[in-house]
Amino acid sequence: MNTGILAICDNDSEYVSRLANYIRNRHGTVFRVISFTRVEALKEYLKKESITIALISPELMFENIENENIQNIIILSSGTVSLEYETYPAVYKYQSTENILQKISDCYRRDNQVEEVKVLGKAAQIIGIYSPACNEENTVFSITLGAMLARKSSVLYINLEEFSVFEKLLNTRCAKDLSDLMYYFRQSRESVAIRLHTVICRYKDMDYIPPLLYSEDLRKIKTEEWINLIKKISELGLYDRIIVDTGNMVENIFELLDICDKVYMPVNTGWINTMKASVYEEFLLKSEKEELLEKTKKIFIPEISTESFSENYLENQLEGKLGAVIKKELEEVA
Template identity: 35%
Template sequence: MGANIMAIYDLDGIYAERFMEYINRSKSIPFQVRAFSKKESFLEYAREEEIEILLVSERAVTEEIRRLPITHIIVLSEETYGTEEKNNEKTIYKYQSSDQIVREVMCYYAEQKNTTGHYGCAKEEGKIIGIYSPVRRSLKTTFALTLGQILSEKVNTLYMNLEEYSGFSSLFEKDYVGDLSDLIYFMNERSANLILKLQGIVQPMNQLDYVPPCIYPSDLKTISGEEWVSLLDDIRRKSSYRAIILDMGENIQGLYTLLGKCNIIYSPVREDKISMAKMYQYEKLMQMTGQEEILEKTKKLHFTYFRGVESGMDNLVYSDLGDYIRELLAEEEDEDG
């Protein structure tokens, strides 16, 4: 079965074409998009092809279009900001960023009980990369975000932060509508459409996608290890992400279970005496509790000073740390090859 079709019909042909190009460039949105600015050509196409979602401008929508056998019709409004019902129709504000429109469309689509389309499930399961260290202030998150951006240059990559205090809202100057807590809740309530909900929540960082972290630290403590595993399994098997990066803190349930799910674990460490003592205690605990397998797939990273990491998240790939990670990945490819 082919990809689901999303059609956009707008009298402004430039708007429709640009939106189509944006969606079709995306590697993770499970729709093929067709753009129309002429009523006759749109109607001809709609009568011959099965359209799952239609985005149609307020000025273009007619009763004839409403009667077409299209599963979901969403009106692009020039006046109403945000998603709401207007005249019993779903409306989305037209003049906002394409990625925000896509998020609103995916959230709405995922929440429809009768959504049963084909989502282009992955042919192979994604690789889970763990980032964890018992040592604080070790550039763990900076390393994880840089690694994610570099990997995303080659494969679809998803970053998830499982720390109590990520600081992302302040770091990226964004107020997130949905976050990791919403994704877990949705999985427990209606997991069949989980990947669509995921696409409605993720945010871009260059080519890397990331799930906004939990706002409330207490939310992380209510998510069981089994729920984390179920979420990861769904994403690996049903999405187009080939790499999933888990940036883990210490206070999540099922930490060892998550570490055990990882294909590889990067553990940044520092050279000072206290940091080395913490790492020694962690490794000793792993041995005492029979978690030698976790240690076997853990790669300790001894960092020094990296120039350029202070120049902003978008420039991390051009820093010394970015060069370090590229060399690290090249060495691993040689070892695997």
């Protein structure tokens, strides 16, 4: 496995421990994290080993450190940085961990010359969510499915809908979204593993990439690009399952669904929606898309009420009738 060595060096042992554990738990497949609270221990390590990135406080810097086997040095600052270290990039230590990781990521892929990060683990199962019948309910179904799967496995949720209500349902807004990850991917496919963690947010035990804010961005991205990005994330082995919640704004929805290992088609019990689902299945047969039809599972879901939205709305779906339907399906395929 070709991962970078990230050394966190600071004399505050409690701070070092918290930061190191966070990165190990969330991004341990990208960096092997080591930590030092004493200069002597750091020097001893460098006699035999190398460090990809040293995130180091001024107190642990030492003479001629630039000549040591350290590829990148980032000053972990608690305030202003003295003139002797002004040639090094610096990051303020008392800020969000994700902001610190963004700085690490920028440094790691400096000049776009970074080797592809390969991780252990098999490729993720890709689960597509698509329905011509009840698109407005797809997202609630997808989130509930993802949250339930995430209880026992690592899950990443990706939303490709136009005007997605995803973040409205979660009542949150993250700093970056899917358009940022696509931008990074277009710059360097090899950097996805280290860029991914700067974009993902979390709902319960499920990671998710916030959907695009502007629908125009979605319209401009080719299906092939989506396929390549999703496949790349899957091949990293960071997740057991990737849920792709998609609508009709993807240029060629069938090409996207073809890469999925399984496709769920939520359908409520209304007769019009049931008829739409049947017309869709007939289309797949007439278009010689039998393979896609075979891996598509139609799930009849209870009516999802949207009249009384509250902060407990998603929790109620998870523990209510919809959750029961999904739980039964997961038990049958287990």
